[in-house]
Amino acid sequence: GAGVSQSPSNKVTEKGKDVELRCDPISGHTALYWYRQSLGQGLEFLIYFQGNSAPDKSGLPSDRFSAERTGGSVSTLTIQRTQQEDSAVYLCASSLKTSGTHEQYFGPGTRLTVT
Amino acid sequence: SQQGEEDPQALSIQEGENATMNCSYKTSINNLQWYRQNSGRGLVHLILIRSNEREKHSGRLRVTLDTSKKSSSLLITASRAADTASYFCATGLSGGSYIPTFGRGTSLIVHP
Numbered sequence: 001g002a003g004v005s006q007s008p009s010n011k012v013t014e015k016g017k018d019v020e021l022r023c024d025p026i027s028g029h030t031a032l033y034w035y036r037q038s039l040g041q042g043l044e045f046l047i048y049f050q051g052n053s054a055p056d057k058s059g060l061p062s063d064r065f066s067a068e069r070t071g072g073s074v075s076t077l078t079i080q081r082t083q084q085e086d087s088a089v090y091l092c093a094s095s096l097k098t099s100g101t102h103e104q105y106f107g108p109g110t111r112l113t114v115t
Numbered sequence: 116s117q118q119g120e121e122d123p124q125a126l127s128i129q130e131g132e133n134a135t136m137n138c139s140y141k142t143s144i145n146n147l148q149w150y151r152q153n154s155g156r157g158l159v160h161l162i163l164i165r166s167n168e169r170e171k172h173s174g175r176l177r178v179t180l181d182t183s184k185k186s187s188s189l190l191i192t193a194s195r196a197a198d199t200a201s202y203f204c205a206t207g208l209s210g211g212s213y214i215p216t217f218g219r220g221t222s223l224i225v226h227p
């Protein structure tokens with residue numbers, strides 16, 4: 001079946017502009033995660049959605065970052081007033097929480113470049 | 116803070132050799148997972164080992180877990196050039212957290 005998809009695959013934006021990144025999780029997966037990966041670094045957790053529960057926003061680096069998940073499916077990560085340090089690959093993952101394994105399925109990522 | 120940390124940061128071997136990567140973590144876990152990331156791509160799940168397991172195999176992969184030392188190792192036997200990638204460990208924390216925490220990864224290069 002279809003995996004996790006993300007769009008756009010690449011985004012170049014000017015400093016100060018807002019950007020929206022989209023994630024389509026695997027159908028039926030109740031958990032959705034956003035991570036950020038800077039060049040040569042590990043994954044930095046940003047936000048986690050689980051079903052209809054309030055999202056865990058503990059990883060968002062500033063109030064310029066926000067995310068929503070509509071209808072328990074598609075998620076959008078919004079970065080307002082982008083800064084150069086926001087340049088990174090933004091990865092989305094989904095998992096079937098009830099599986100008990102919490103294996104995550106990752107999308108290909110969106111490479112964001114802020115000039 | 117990073118829960119899991121991989122060691123070494125980089126590993127370069129010849130095709131056919133075995134590759135061993137280690138992961139250390141700090142707090143109690145209920146499972147540990149290994150993922151692979153090819154350059155410019157998303158992560159792919161390789162194997163999960165639960166806290167009550169000591170060893171697990173999947174094809175050419177062998178994972179061990181030592182909860183007393185808070186460490187895990189990933190062994191890739193008879194490596195191939197296609198195994199060139201970054202490898203990450205992720206820990207599922209005890210206490211109900213469903214947010215796997217990733218280390219910085221080991222960059223493996225397998226020379227043909």
